[in-house]
Amino acid sequence: MKNAKPTILDLIRRARLVRRAFRIDTSAEISENTAEFHERLWPLRSLKPEDDGYFLDIFTPDPFETDPDEIKRQYALETMTLVWFKLQTPDFDEAKMRENAAAYERGVRLTSAEREAHRKRARADAEGLKRDGLLPSERRQYESLSSFEKNRFNFPISTETLEHNAHLTRAKRARFFKDYDEGLLEGGDPNHTQLVRYRTRWRRDHVVSACAMVEDIADWIDAQMALPRNRRDKDLDMLQRRYARDELPETRSVIVTRRESAWLAVAATTAEQVASGSAKHEARPQVAMSALAAFGKYELAKDRAMKSKIWSSAGSRKSRNLLISRFL
Structure with a gap:
């Protein structure tokens, strides 16, 4: 069906396509x-x-x-x-x-x-x-x-x-x-x-779009965790088993997000298969920690953007992402 709601695997697949950001x-x-x-x-x-x-x-x-x-x-x-x-x-x-x-x-x-x-x-x-x-x-x-x-x-x-x-x-x-x-x-x-300044401006929009996809995964995880255990989607257990969340290093950095669902979402987005065709993945700590820091900044920028007067008029995801990038 054309308008079918994307599954969690669809969300992960999309996020992994843009993880280069x-x-x-x-x-x-x-x-x-x-x-x-x-x-x-x-x-x-x-x-x-x-x-x-x-x-x-x-x-x-x-x-x-x-x-x-x-x-x-x-x-x-x-x-x-x-x-x-x-x-x-x-x-x-x-x-x-x-x-x-x-x-x-x-x-x-x-x-x-x-x-x-x-x-x-x-x-x-x-x-x-x-x-x-x-x-x-x-x-x-x-x-x-x-x-x-x-x-x-x-x-x-x-x-x-x-x-x-x-x-x-x-x-x-x-x-x-x-x-x-x-x-x-x-x-x-x-x-x-000038080179660094131009690249940094370009990067903001790029990173915000990737963070928004990670947020979709984190929101799904939070929604599942709020349900009684016997009603949770079986794919939640798959995420926790497959994507090496426990391999990510702990950090005290103030810019890294503290949202646990975001950590699991980032692990799913950045982990790599250990072999072709294998369901097992291994963490990519450097990329993952960069993603977690970017997501922490994204959360702060989104909070500021939502308090702005034009948030309600920015109806589409694209326009809201552009607004968030202005506060990044």
């Missing part, structure tokens, strides 16, 4: 990861001269073009940009290029299907680099992993930096990297203060 970078990590990502994107930026390189676009032939000569020209231009991209990547295999050149001299030619496969792979590498910062060799390694292993893969760029990059529009991304370059040319810290 709790892997929060420090100011130093923001600067370091931006610098590394900026450096890794150079093969894309080098495809175009001057300011156009900041848009990180790859030439794509017009699929509606009908003039044979123009189709041929666009095809050649696409080939040239993709070859240039491969030449500029740090892990370019020069020995393999020489081997292919020697084979060409001997009369060996690729079939049209092989050429198209190489073209698609180069384009996928370029698009992937723009998305997650993986070089082609790193991407081959990542693609060889199982789904379980991919979930534990350590990307060379921080999760928050990748999430922030995905959030940027084409124009904002271009402006972001241009500002960064101009800061470098001035010889100082490349807009470090």
Whole structure:
């Protein structure tokens, strides 16, 4: 049914999709990861001269073009940009290029299907680099992993930096990297203060949305705990058994939430499977404690937002989350 009420497993599944929001970078990590990502994107930026390189676009032939000569020209231009991209990547295999050149001299030619496969792979590498910062060799390694292993893969760029990059529009991304370059040319810290300030503003909305999903789980747990034991949903016992709540370290931090249901909700959101297909999970204390601290701040911000004059008029969850983020 389209409007069926989500189950607790649905709520956990949704929260786990956004748990990356709790892997929060420090100011130093923001600067370091931006610098590394900026450096890794150079093969894309080098495809175009001057300011156009900041848009990180790859030439794509017009699929509606009908003039044979123009189709041929666009095809050649696409080939040239993709070859240039491969030449500029740090892990370019020069020995393999020489081997292919020697084979060409001997009369060996690729079939049209092989050429198209190489073209698609180069384009996928370029698009992937723009998305997650993986070089082609790193991407081959990542693609060889199982789904379980991919979930534990350590990307060379921080999760928050990748999430922030995905959030940027084409124009904002271009402006972001241009500002960064101009800061470098001035010889100082490349807009470090502005960079951290912008990322922190973006992060607030991101974290509030994730905390709201954790709160849904905590509310469900509280509602179940208020019932007589014989009327509680059996999934409550499953949560307590499966998600390693007891593995989370105790803390006296004043910013960490004291709400026990939130601790269990965070454990369910952040714990990792011990093996593919296993129901057993192990805690991720660092991410979990970051989530609990974020949730503690969320509770305070929500309390302040609810006391504001415009809370009652902010009817949708999205508008209320935006209001909460203003008090975070």
